[in-house]
Amino acid sequence: MLQQTLLAASRRPGLRRAVVAHPATRRVVDRFVAGETLDDALAAVHALAADGLAVTLDHLGEDVTDRAEAVRSRDACLRALDGLASFGLGPAAEVSVKLSAFGQALPGGHDVALELVRPVVEAASALGTTVTLDMEESATVDSTLAALADLRRQHPGTGAVLQAMLFRSEADAEALASPGSRVRLVKGAYDEPATVAHRRRKDVDAAYVRCLRLLMAGPGHPMIGSHDPALVARAHELAAQHSRSADSWEVQMLYGIRPEEQRRLAAAGTTVRAYVPYGADWYGYFMRRLAERPANVAFFLRSLLTR
Numbered sequence: 181m182l183q184q185t186l187l188a189a190s191r192r193p194g195l196r197r198a199v200v201a202h203p204a205t206r207r208v209v210d211r212f213v214a215g216e217t218l219d220d221a222l223a224a225v226h227a228l229a230a231d232g233l234a235v236t237l238d239h240l241g242e243d244v245t246d247r248a249e250a251v252r253s254r255d256a257c258l259r260a261l262d263g264l265a266s267f268g269l270g271p272a273a274e275v276s277v278k279l280s281a282f283g284q285a286l287p288g289g290h291d292v293a294l295e296l297v298r299p300v301v302e303a304a305s306a307l308g309t310t311v312t313l314d315m316e317e318s319a320t321v322d323s324t325l326a327a328l329a330d331l332r333r334q335h336p337g338t339g340a341v342l343q344a345m346l347f348r349s350e351a352d353a354e355a356l357a358s359p360g361s362r363v364r365l366v367k368g369a370y371d372e373p374a375t376v377a378h379r380r381r382k383d384v385d386a387a388y389v390r391c392l393r394l395l396m397a398g399p400g401h402p403m404i405g406s407h408d409p410a411l412v413a414r415a416h417e418l419a420a421q422h423s424r425s426a427d428s429w430e431v432q433m434l435y436g437i438r439p440e441e442q443r444r445l446a447a448a449g450t451t452v453r454a455y456v457p458y459g460a461d462w463y464g465y466f467m468r469r470l471a472e473r474p475a476n477v478a479f480f481l482r483s484l485l486t487r
């Protein structure tokens with residue numbers, strides 16, 4: 181119930197203004213977001229890389245309402261890739277993008293988003309790295325997977341995200357378990373109806389394991405996007421069972437969530453990639469992180485009261 185309320189709030193402009201303007205919000209946001217500027221994000225990348233972590237950089241933004249904003253998203257991602265180039269990390273530093281930030285929801289949006297994301301994917305390939313297409317609400321999955329198929333024809337390293345909570349994801353995992361295919365498997369962060377998604381935590385976890393088995397048994401590059409210790413352990417068991425080398429799969433976690441575990445896994449030889457969000461448009465991302473964990477809401481409310 182709390183989760184649904186927070187996810188609904190992430191779409192309410194009035195509340196957005198109040199939360200963003202509140203001086204105490206910043207302290208909580210800083211835990212999950214690397215900063216507002218590219219320089220802030222690059223400083224975080226530098227520190228994470230020094231700890232042996234790979235990164236995927238996310239210029240925050242979603243649901244743009246006109247083409248000019250979508251063009252600004254493209255340009256921000258191109259600047260991010262330029263910035264990452266200076267570290268010379270190759271595939272250890274990639275970018276993640278949301279097609280809704282590239283105009284996917286505008287009239288003719290599928291084509292607009294594809295046209296604007298393509299130069300980002302090309303620039304990443306030229307640097308020897310990749311782009312992963314984040315997955316948003318279930319209504320956008322067909323368009324995002326169609327964009328993926330198009331981009332992968334010339335840039336086969338382009339990655340996708342599957343949300344275990346969606347009933348369709350097992351079939352999508354099977355279809356995407358092909359050579360070179362990079363798939364990040366996550367539980368799913370959006371409020372989806374019971375007609376398309378598992379709603380109970382234990383059903384989502386069971387669906388996650390079914391998708392995980394398919395991806396780990398296949399010839400692609402599975403990316404385990406989860407902080408759940410039981411699922412990360414299951415991924416290690418399956419990697420051993422399928423004799424996967426450490427560079428043929430990876431664990432991904434969000435910036436600021438279980439950071440000690442990220443470093444511990446990397447030191448023990450697992451490829452770990454931190455998802456590093458930055459930028460001024462952090463509201464939607466922040467509200468989804470609050471929705472994932474009631475303790476975050478309590479922490480947020482305490483900071484509002486103790487400012």
Ligand code: FDA
Nearest residue numbers: 314315366367368369405406407408432433434455469472
């Ligand atoms: P779960 O929610 O069960 O959490 C397990 C444990 O992790 C918790 O007990 C807690 O210790 C810690 N934890 C998890 N979330 C936390 C939080 N917000 N704050 C503090 N601690 C927390 N979703 C989506 O729909 N589309 C996408 O493209 C992506 N992309 C993505 C990339 C990466 C790298 C990750 C890790 C996740 C995503 N997600 C996503 C989000 C994902 O769908 C999911 O909502 C979160 O990862 C939380 O689920 P867990 O698997 O971590 O398990």
